[in-house]
Amino acid sequence: MEIRLSSVLLAAALLSGCGWFHRGEKAPAAVVAEEPQGEPSIIEPQVNRRAVKTPKIKAKDFELGGYFGALSIQDFGTNPIYGVRAAYHVSEDVFLEGFLARSKAGTTSLEDVFPAITVVSDSGRRLTYYDLDVGYNVLPGEIFLGRGHAFNSALYVTVGMGDVKFADKDRFALNFGMGERLLITDWLAMHLDVRDHVFETDLTGRTKNVHNIEATLGLTFFY
Amino acid sequence: MRPLLALLLLQAFSVTPVHAKEQLLEVVVAEPYLEMHSGPGRGYPVVYVVGRDEVVTVLYSRTDWYKVRAPRGQEGWARRSELALTKLASGEPAPIPPYPDFATHRWEIGAGYGVFNHQNLVTTWGDFGLTDSLDVEFVLQQALGTIDNRYIASLGMRHTFIPEWRWFSPTAGLGFGYQYIDDKVPPKPLQTSNQLAYVSLGVRGFITRRFMWRADWRKYVVFTNQNQNEEPEEWKFGLAVFF
Numbered sequence: 001m002e003i004r005l006s007s008v009l010l011a012a013a014l015l016s017g018c019g020w021f022h023r024g025e026k027a028p029a030a031v032v033a034e035e036p037q038g039e040p041s042i043i044e045p046q047v048n049r050r051a052v053k054t055p056k057i058k059a060k061d062f063e064l065g066g067y068f069g070a071l072s073i074q075d076f077g078t079n080p081i082y083g084v085r086a087a088y089h090v091s092e093d094v095f096l097e098g099f100l101a102r103s104k105a106g107t108t109s110l111e112d113v114f115p116a117i118t119v120v121s122d123s124g125r126r127l128t129y130y131d132l133d134v135g136y137n138v139l140p141g142e143i144f145l146g147r148g149h150a151f152n153s154a155l156y157v158t159v160g161m162g163d164v165k166f167a168d169k170d171r172f173a174l175n176f177g178m179g180e181r182l183l184i185t186d187w188l189a190m191h192l193d194v195r196d197h198v199f200e201t202d203l204t205g206r207t208k209n210v211h212n213i214e215a216t217l218g219l220t221f222f223y
Numbered sequence: 224m225r226p227l228l229a230l231l232l233l234q235a236f237s238v239t240p241v242h243a244k245e246q247l248l249e250v251v252v253a254e255p256y257l258e259m260h261s262g263p264g265r266g267y268p269v270v271y272v273v274g275r276d277e278v279v280t281v282l283y284s285r286t287d288w289y290k291v292r293a294p295r296g297q298e299g300w301a302r303r304s305e306l307a308l309t310k311l312a313s314g315e316p317a318p319i320p321p322y323p324d325f326a327t328h329r330w331e332i333g334a335g336y337g338v339f340n341h342q343n344l345v346t347t348w349g350d351f352g353l354t355d356s357l358d359v360e361f362v363l364q365q366a367l368g369t370i371d372n373r374y375i376a377s378l379g380m381r382h383t384f385i386p387e388w389r390w391f392s393p394t395a396g397l398g399f400g401y402q403y404i405d406d407k408v409p410p411k412p413l414q415t416s417n418q419l420a421y422v423s424l425g426v427r428g429f430i431t432r433r434f435m436w437r438a439d440w441r442k443y444v445v446f447t448n449q450n451q452n453e454e455p456e457e458w459k460f461g462l463a464v465f466f
Binding site for chain 1 (some may be wrong): 225245246247248261262263264266267281282283284286287288289290311318319334336342343347365367372381384405407421431432433434464
């Protein structure tokens with residue numbers, strides 16, 4: 001019994017010793033016995049986590065704009081054309097492009113010589129087309145204007161297909177084109193295009209493939 | 224009315240500076256240097272070089288190129304693969320997104336050429352991947368023949384048997400749709416619009432980066448109000464971009 005009591009006292013003394021060691025001068029032996037439960041042993045971190053949001057990088061791969069120019073409709077004269085275009089640049093070489101345009105045909109030579117004859121009705125002279133193209137930047141480079149200015153540019157070729165609605169009928173048309181894109185700034189581009197729309201028609205008597213070449217000037221925005 | 228207009232105008236102008244304060248990504252060059260080209264293409268000359276530990280601001284991207292601003296204001300185009308080696312201020316790698324993985328891509332937009340019942344066909348499609356092997360496809364197409372001109376819209380499901388096969392992977396699909404016939408030559412068709420259903424077999428393959436191709440065969444059943452349904456066939460080939 002005595003031994004047990006003394007061992008308990010010894011343990012208490014040891015504990016108090018340890019406490020003293022850790023706590024420095026502040027801890028009297030009597031308090032030490034209560035202390036282990038009362039005081040938190042680890043400091044709670046008072047840190048407000050800052051939610052770091054990395055800004056996203058804007059991709060400017062889309063190009064949207066309009067164009068106007070002249071369209072030569074085979075047998076129907078050359079007439080003004082205007083349209084809209086949208087492109088998506090897949091890589092620095094390849095882009096996909098869509099066109100939507102309208103024009104109005106003139107009269108054929110036959111109609112000019114014999115005014116009584118009408119090949120196409122008035123409403124049928126309206127020509128509209130849409131095209132879906134694949135383009136390839138063949139010759140990318142820079143264009144210099146005097147000493148102080150350089151503009152990025154590219155000579156591209158396009159090939160595609162679509163629908164030409166002329167003389168009140170829709171026709172499947174292929175198109176082949178070539179153009180020059182000149183970037184005035186990194187987001188504003190000027191286009192010079194020449195494109196041939198080929199489709200089959202029998203408007204002037206026999207069925208044949210007609211070539212309708214257009215030359216246009218356009219302005220597009222990258223976004 | 225006029226003060227209200229003035230107030231509206233004032234508000235419109237006061238919005239502008241907020242827009243200008245847009246947050247841009249800043250990255251630290253971790254390699255010995257980062258080259259800045261004069262244009263977004265491999266042939267454009269290097270016009271400026273940013274050294275290690277310098278901070279560049281990323282303005283925007285175009286295809287594989289990123290327009291960046293050097294600490295002293297010079298601007299130029301950095302290649303994606305080189306910008307991907309930079310770090311954030313915290314030391315983490317810069318968040319330059321890698322190309323989407325072809326086998327697990329989600330979205331796809333494409334267009335192509337085909338033949339529908341001996342007629343020229345222009346086709347466009349959008350595709351959303353529910354899983355790697357199961358897609359929902361929405362197709363809009365126009366078949367331009369000598370007798371009529373059809374618009375066909377369809378919605379269906381497509382299964383890719385082995386999506387991990389990159390270059391050549393067979394697919395099969397099933398769906399329904401609607402067609403509208405715009406006649407070119409009389410007599411008028413008995414019905415100008417019909418419902419339809421289809422089965423399809425196809426192949427898809429990866430080309431490069433985010434570019435892919437698809438070829439499809441479809442057999443339609445066009446539901447008519449006559450004794451017999453029409454059963455046209457269709458072949459098509461197209462190119463697509465995936466995201």
